[in-house]
Amino acid sequence: MRGATVFLALLLCLHGTWAQGEKEENRKKEVQFEIQDAKATHDQSSSQTNISPEIWAELKELRDMAIEQMVELRNSKILKARMSSCENEVKELKRENAVLTCFLFILPSIADLLARVTASENKNTVLEARMSSSENEVEELKRENAERPKVAFSVGLTDAGEVGPFNTDITLKFIKVFTNIGQAYNPTTGIFTAPVKGYYYIRFNGWEARPSQTIRITLYHNDKIITTCFDNKDVYNLTVSNAFVLQLEKGDVVYMVLNSGYGIYDSLHNRTTFSGFLLFAV
Numbered sequence: 001m002r003g004a005t006v007f008l009a010l011l012l013c014l015h016g017t018w019a020q021g022e023k024e025e026n027r028k029k030e031v032q033f034e035i036q037d038a039k040a041t042h043d044q045s046s047s048q049t050n051i052s053p054e055i056w057a058e059l060k061e062l063r064d065m066a067i068e069q070m071v072e073l074r075n076s077k078i079l080k081a082r083m084s085s086c087e088n089e090v091k092e093l094k095r096e097n098a099v100l101t102c103f104l105f106i107l108p109s110i111a112d113l114l115a116r117v118t119a120s121e122n123k124n125t126v127l128e129a130r131m132s133s134s135e136n137e138v139e140e141l142k143r144e145n146a147e148r149p150k151v152a153f154s155v156g157l158t159d160a161g162e163v164g165p166f167n168t169d170i171t172l173k174f175i176k177v178f179t180n181i182g183q184a185y186n187p188t189t190g191i192f193t194a195p196v197k198g199y200y201y202i203r204f205n206g207w208e209a210r211p212s213q214t215i216r217i218t219l220y221h222n223d224k225i226i227t228t229c230f231d232n233k234d235v236y237n238l239t240v241s242n243a244f245v246l247q248l249e250k251g252d253v254v255y256m257v258l259n260s261g262y263g264i265y266d267s268l269h270n271r272t273t274f275s276g277f278l279l280f281a282v
């Protein structure tokens with residue numbers, strides 16, 4: 001009985017040591033070593049106490065079972081720990097999978113967005129280029145406009161009434177200046193001089209109020225007649241007029257001539273006039 005007590009105490013001791021997680025094989029060896037010690041003690045004492053070999057065999061069997069169970073217990077603890085770790089890994093993987101699924105789900109949207117951004121950037125580049133080109137054009141037009149001469153005149157003959165007849169052609173000096181932008185018309189000579197090559201709109205109006213006095217005036221471009229207008233009806237208040245677009249070289253002149261033997265009339269009513277402006281330079 002003393003030997004059995006020692007053995008149980010030994011088993012308890014072993015259980016505590018195993019719980020600390022030392023290597024199973026080493027422990028088995030230790031246990032066998034201790035058992036041999038206990039057996040030796042028993043052999044010594046068996047001569048005195050005389051325990052039967054059957055009891056020893058049973059004890060040995062019990063010991064083996066206990067060892068086996070402890071090993072199983074330990075294994076199951078390890079398995080539990082590994083299971084728990086596996087579960088955590090599975091959870092982690094699930095989470096990662098969810099994130100991945102989410103990413104895959106929104107990937108087409110991202111691609112679409114990127115495509116749109118790129119398209120929009122391209123559009124912007126095109127627009128910027130067009131804008132820049134437009135700005136250049138605007139600058140060019142501004143420059144052209146600033147450089148473009150401004151020419152416009154509108155003049156009336158006189159407030160004095162009767163002019164002519166004379167026994168020679170005379171250039172009509174329109175002395176009432178309504179407008180003379182660019183000063184291309186000279187009221188002293190009655191001559192308009194083109195400051196630049198271009199197309200000019202020119203018009204005139206002649207009036208005669210005297211009874212039995214006919215009217216006849218001529219528009220000249222340099223020394224070339226553009227038109228001669230006349231009205232010789234034997235009544236009061238005659239009017240003649242005409243208009244042209246003329247291509248003038250720079251320095252070309254335009255003026256009105258009262259033909260020899262004819263009269264013209266102007267008053268505060270401003271009915272005999274001469275006007276023109278630069279349509280566009282060329």
Ligand SMILES: *[C@@H]1O[C@H](CO)[C@@H](O)[C@H](O)[C@H]1NC(C)=O
Binds near residue numbers: 209
């Ligand atoms: C001619 O015009 C004047 C106004 O300038 C007018 O008083 C006169 O009656 C007109 N003469 C005729 C014959 O129409």
Ligand SMILES: *[C@@H]1O[C@H](CO)[C@@H](O)[C@H](O)[C@H]1NC(C)=O
Binds near residue numbers: 178268269270
């Ligand atoms: C004729 O022109 C002058 C100068 O511009 C103006 O003051 C006057 O009122 C005009 N006469 C008439 C009858 O419109």
